[in-house]
Amino acid sequence: MGSVTLDDVAAHAGVSAKTVSRVANGERSVREETRRRVLRAIEQLGYRPNLLARGLSGSHAYTIGLVYDNPNAYYIIAMQQGALAACDDLNFGLQIRPCNSMASGLAGELRDFAQRMRLSGLVLTTPVSERTASLRRLRTYRIPFVRIISAARDPRDEFPCVYVNDRDAAYAITTHLLQLGHVRIGFLRGGKNHHASAERFRGYRNALHDYSVPLRDELVVEGDYIFDDGFRGARRLLDLAEPPTAIFGCNDEIAAGALAAAQSTGLSVPYDVSIAGFEDSPFSRHSWPPLTTARQRADVIVERATRMLIARIRGEQVANQGFNPELVVRGSTAPPRPRSRQRNRR
Amino acid sequence: MGSVTLDDVAAHAGVSAKTVSRVANGERSVREETRRRVLRAIEQLGYRPNLLARGLSGSHAYTIGLVYDNPNAYYIIAMQQGALAACDDLNFGLQIRPCNSMASGLAGELRDFAQRMRLSGLVLTTPVSERTASLRRLRTYRIPFVRIISAARDPRDEFPCVYVNDRDAAYAITTHLLQLGHVRIGFLRGGKNHHASAERFRGYRNALHDYSVPLRDELVVEGDYIFDDGFRGARRLLDLAEPPTAIFGCNDEIAAGALAAAQSTGLSVPYDVSIAGFEDSPFSRHSWPPLTTARQRADVIVERATRMLIARIRGEQVANQGFNPELVVRGSTAPPRPRSRQRNRR
DNA sequence: TGCCTCGGTGACAGCGCTGTCACATCACGT
DNA sequence: ACGTGATGTGACAGCGCTGTCACCGAGGCA
Numbered sequence: 245m246g247s248v249t250l251d252d253v254a255a256h257a258g259v260s261a262k263t264v265s266r267v268a269n270g271e272r273s274v275r276e277e278t279r280r281r282v283l284r285a286i287e288q289l290g291y292r293p294n295l296l297a298r299g300l301s302g303s304h305a306y307t308i309g310l311v312y313d314n315p316n317a318y319y320i321i322a323m324q325q326g327a328l329a330a331c332d333d334l335n336f337g338l339q340i341r342p343c344n345s346m347a348s349g350l351a352g353e354l355r356d357f358a359q360r361m362r363l364s365g366l367v368l369t370t371p372v373s374e375r376t377a378s379l380r381r382l383r384t385y386r387i388p389f390v391r392i393i394s395a396a397r398d399p400r401d402e403f404p405c406v407y408v409n410d411r412d413a414a415y416a417i418t419t420h421l422l423q424l425g426h427v428r429i430g431f432l433r434g435g436k437n438h439h440a441s442a443e444r445f446r447g448y449r450n451a452l453h454d455y456s457v458p459l460r461d462e463l464v465v466e467g468d469y470i471f472d473d474g475f476r477g478a479r480r481l482l483d484l485a486e487p488p489t490a491i492f493g494c495n496d497e498i499a500a501g502a503l504a505a506a507q508s509t510g511l512s513v514p515y516d517v518s519i520a521g522f523e524d525s526p527f528s529r530h531s532w533p534p535l536t537t538a539r540q541r542a543d544v545i546v547e548r549a550t551r552m553l554i555a556r557i558r559g560e561q562v563a564n565q566g567f568n569p570e571l572v573v574r575g576s577t578a579p580p581r582p583r584s585r586q587r588n589r590r
Numbered sequence: 591m592g593s594v595t596l597d598d599v600a601a602h603a604g605v606s607a608k609t610v611s612r613v614a615n616g617e618r619s620v621r622e623e624t625r626r627r628v629l630r631a632i633e634q635l636g637y638r639p640n641l642l643a644r645g646l647s648g649s650h651a652y653t654i655g656l657v658y659d660n661p662n663a664y665y666i667i668a669m670q671q672g673a674l675a676a677c678d679d680l681n682f683g684l685q686i687r688p689c690n691s692m693a694s695g696l697a698g699e700l701r702d703f704a705q706r707m708r709l710s711g712l713v714l715t716t717p718v719s720e721r722t723a724s725l726r727r728l729r730t731y732r733i734p735f736v737r738i739i740s741a742a743r744d745p746r747d748e749f750p751c752v753y754v755n756d757r758d759a760a761y762a763i764t765t766h767l768l769q770l771g772h773v774r775i776g777f778l779r780g781g782k783n784h785h786a787s788a789e790r791f792r793g794y795r796n797a798l799h800d801y802s803v804p805l806r807d808e809l810v811v812e813g814d815y816i817f818d819d820g821f822r823g824a825r826r827l828l829d830l831a832e833p834p835t836a837i838f839g840c841n842d843e844i845a846a847g848a849l850a851a852a853q854s855t856g857l858s859v860p861y862d863v864s865i866a867g868f869e870d871s872p873f874s875r876h877s878w879p880p881l882t883t884a885r886q887r888a889d890v891i892v893e894r895a896t897r898m899l900i901a902r903i904r905g906e907q908v909a910n911q912g913f914n915p916e917l918v919v920r921g922s923t924a925p926p927r928p929r930s931r932q933r934n935r936r
Numbered sequence: 937t938g939c940c941t942c943g944g945t946g947a948c949a950g951c952g953c954t955g956t957c958a959c960a961t962c963a964c965g966t
Numbered sequence: 967a968c969g970t971g972a973t974g975t976g977a978c979a980g981c982g983c984t985g986t987c988a989c990c991g992a993g994g995c996a
Contacts, residue, residue: 247705249982260946265984273944295706296651297982300642300951317667317872328688337707340686342674359593360641361683362951471876497876504878526663530817530843531877532850595952606976611954621974643952646981708981 248291257285268293295337304364307337308553309357310546312369313345315470316497318525319542323369326546334554339363345372346437351381358387365389365553367546371437379403390553392545394440398564404556405564406549410440410522413538413569414447417492417520420536420571422455424579426490426518429457430481432502434469434494441469444494444522463488467498474501475508482509482517489517489580496521496528499535503576514578524572533575540569594637603631614639641683650710653683654899655703656892658715659691661816662843664871665888669715672892680900685709691718692783697727704733711735711899713892717783725749736899738891740786744910750902751910752895756786756868759884759915760793763838763866766882766917768801770925772836772864775803776827778848780815780840787815790840790868809834813844820847821854828855828863835863835926842867842874845881849922860924870918879921886915 250268254261259282266274267282268291274282285291299305310327314320324340331338341357343350350372358366365388368379373391382389383403393399395407421429431448434441445464452459465480467473474493478501481488491506493499499521506513513519513533521528521537528535545567555562596614600607605628612620613628614637620628631637645651656673660666670686677684687703689696696718704712711734714725719737728735729749739745741753767775777794780787791810798805811826813819820839824847827834837852839845845867852859859865859879867874867883874881891913901908 251982261982262946262948262984263944266945269984275944278944292702292706294646294708294982296642296646296708297951298984300640300646300953300981301983302951302985305642317664321663321666324686338686340670340684356638360638362640362642471872500876504876507878526817527876530846530850530873532853597952607952608954608976608978609974612975615954619974624974640952643981644954646951646983647953648955648981 247294248289249294250291253282253285253289253291256289257282264291299362304557305337305362306335307339307361307363308550308557309339309341309361309363309366310369310550311341311343311354311357311366311372313343313372314369315468316495316525318527319523322542323546326543326548327367327550329543330547330550330554334551336364336554343372345375350375351378351385354378354382355385355387358385363387364557367549367553368392369546370394370440371435373405374437374439376403388553388557390549390556392549394438394443395566396443398566400564404552404562406545406552407564407566408440408540408545409566409568410443411447411450413540413571414444414492414522415451416447416571417522417536417538418448418451419455420573421490421492421518421520421577422451422457424490424518424577426488426580427457428460428463428486428488428490430463430465430478430488430491432474432477432481432491432493432498433464433466434498436466436468438469441494448492467494469495469497471497471501471504474498475505476501478502478505478519479509482506482511487517490520490577491517492520492522494522496523496525496535496537499537499576500527500531503531503535514576515581518577518580520577522569524569528572528574531576536574536577537572538569539572541567593640594635595640596637599628599631599635599637602635603628645708650903651683651708652681653685653707653709654896654903655685655687655707655709655712656715656896657687657689657700657703657712657718659689659718660715661814662841662871664873665869668888669892672889672894673713673896675889676893676896676900680897682710682900689718691721696721697724697731700724700728701731701733704731709733710903713895713899714738715892716740716786717781719751720783720785722749734899734902736895736902738895740784740789741912742789744912746910750898750908752891752898753910753912754786754886754891755912755914756789757793757796759886759917760790760838760868761797762793762917763868763882763884764794764797765801766919767836767838767864767866767923768797768803770836770864770923772834772926773803774806774809774832774834774836776809776811776824776834776837778820778823778827778837778839778844779810779812780844782812782814784815787840794838813840815841815843817843817847817850820844821851822847824848824851824865825855828852828857833863836866836923837863838866838868840868842869842871842881842883845883845922846873846877849877849881860922861927864923864926866923868915870915874918874920877922882920882923883918884915885918887913 250261368391396411465477524539528537714737742757811823870885874883
């Protein structure tokens with residue numbers, strides 16, 4: 245195999261394998277001089293611990309699992325980056341796991357995933373993190389996890405979590421549109437299973453209410469977190485007898501769909517209609533005009549969750565932490581065009 | 591731990607642990623009746639093999655590594671999906687590994703990655719797959735790998751590979767533009783370290799040559815595979831005294847940047863300028879107008895490479911396989927506007 | 937001086953599998 | 967009747983680590 249083992253290092257340094265193990269794992273109960281000798285031997289031989297052996301032998305594998313169920317590539321990559329950053333830093337491995345959050349055997353599937361690799365714990369992202377019944381089961385299997393959820397404040401509930409305040413961020417976006425003078429504001433909802441989607445809608449509704457603007461059912465369209473639903477939903481809104489002057493898409497992909505829909509109808513954004521998204525994904529930065537949105541750092545959020553998880557695995561107590569997405573105003577929103585000057589569609 | 595082991599199953603079925611192992615691994619040297627008895631026991635106890643133990647004990651871990659160095663999220667996700675599909679199907683695990691392909695210690699880093707987990711092999715994607723010196727080193731470590739590269743035909747070289755014919759696909763796109771009547775065709779190059787970028791340029795050049803259109807240096811702009819370089823590069827082209835009537839971006843993200851640049855200048859696509867990309871990523875489908883591009887199924891390509899790798903690990907002989915991206919004509923390309931009617935910029 | 941504590945170290949037994957080899961059994965041909 | 971080879975099965979020794987416990991010597995205290 246050619247690969248160097250603990251025993252090789254032990255022989256080279258003139259100590260026992262166990263002592264090398266102690267040094268490799270940074271335990272402090274080793275005399276300074278011994279430690280140096282071992283470190284030199286490790287260096288000279290180019291020793292790398294075999295992670296399988298460590299995992300098999302120890303109580304856990306120093307590896308965590310990242311679980312997601314999401315169609316959004318940017319989101320996934322950002323989450324993976326965040327998890328990797330934390331894992332690399334803390335010397336843990338990472339296993340990724342796409343799954344179907346609506347599957348009935350979810351808890352069992354996650355248990356298998358964790359037990360087969362002796363995973364140290366799981367980071368559960370939305371919407372998997374919202375299947376509380378499954379999570380309760382998971383906990384009985386004694387598998388540590390941290391979940392990322394959408395909540396306006398610390399839920400202080402039974403599960404440790406990182407929470408993202410989608411509601412207030414959606415409130416901020418809606419307020420931004422109201423202050424520009426928009427009154428008819430369309431809302432394109434995202435994934436029904438996503439609690440975040442409901443929270444964003446709540447923010448939209450609250451803002452309308454606080455500005456005494458009636459909520460009109462015809463301006464709210466259901467859909468999924470995908471471009472095509474944004475396109476179709478926006479077309480439907482723009483075809484109304486009295487179309488909205490602004491459209492708020494539940495995420496950037498939906499908003500990009502709405503943008504394309506407006507442009508395909510010959511409308512100019514933001515002059516004829518304003519469009520806002522949510523996420524600050526490349527979709528919003530790389531469209532023309534770039535989209536007003538709410539910046540949500542999925543990488544930072546997941547990194548935080550990963551660090552929390554590892555801290556818990558190490559037996560430390562950690563408090564839940566919240567994140568507030570931040571309003572980012574770009575070129576896709578502007579005051580509504582005065583009614584009289586509204587230009588005809590091509 | 592609560593998790594069921596081989597011995598538990600063996601006791602329950604009244605056979606030896608080794609026999610259970612044989613059944614679990616689908617070896618055929620087990621009597622049909624014994625197999626059934628063992629399978630029933632596995633079922634009843636809910637046995638799942640521990641992958642760490644299997645990997646530690648066996649000659650390899652039935653897990654492959656996917657190595658990439660790419661800024662393009664869609665591309666990465668597509669590749670991961672392809673690799674996962676093959677791994678799930680063939681009962682292998684998957685480890686992902688972003689890395690810096692230009693790092694000097696690349697071979698050593700990959701060896702560590704593989705040896706620490708006893709990985710069965712690696713799938714190397716561009717541009718990591720192009721660092722042939724490192725690959726030669728990797729081979730001396732006896733780590734199996736399959737690489738994905740850009741080549742117009744089977745290289746039949748020292749390393750097994752899946753090859754993608756970028757050159758002919760770029761030729762097809764350029765020809766498409768030429769046949770529409772374009773003569774001044776801008777080309778936005780991508781990543782200098784990417785062989786694919788050079789191949790695409792070659793296809794562009796060959797097409798111009800075959801149509802007796804001179805290659806003009808001022809119409810070729812260097813850049814990276816990112817939106818911003820597409821934007822800047824296109825701005826530069828459009829600001830020329832004699833701007834191109836069509837722009838070919840080396841991938842969809844670059845093309846999306848070019849599209850935004852055109853729109854930001856007040857030009858209408860495709861009426862004032864045609865734009866084409868490469869990849870068929872969501873960027874091309876979800877812009878307005880949608881981009882003419884070359885469909886390249888990264889998921890299918892990586893799945894194929896993964897299957898090849900696993901076949902080789904199993905000792906089978908496998909031939910290299912090639913893929914031809916396919917021209918997809920969408921709304922972003924059209925005949926050039928007659929010179930006289932060219933409309934002024936806003 | 938004797939007793940106890942404690943930091944530092946090593947011996948040893950697994951973790952849950954697979955590779956290897958030996959052995960039992962059976963059908964077949966002589 | 968016997969050997970021969972194919973077939974099915976089990977015993978056993980690891981894979982390379984870590985958890986546990988035992989041990990040794992130095993220092994503190996009575």
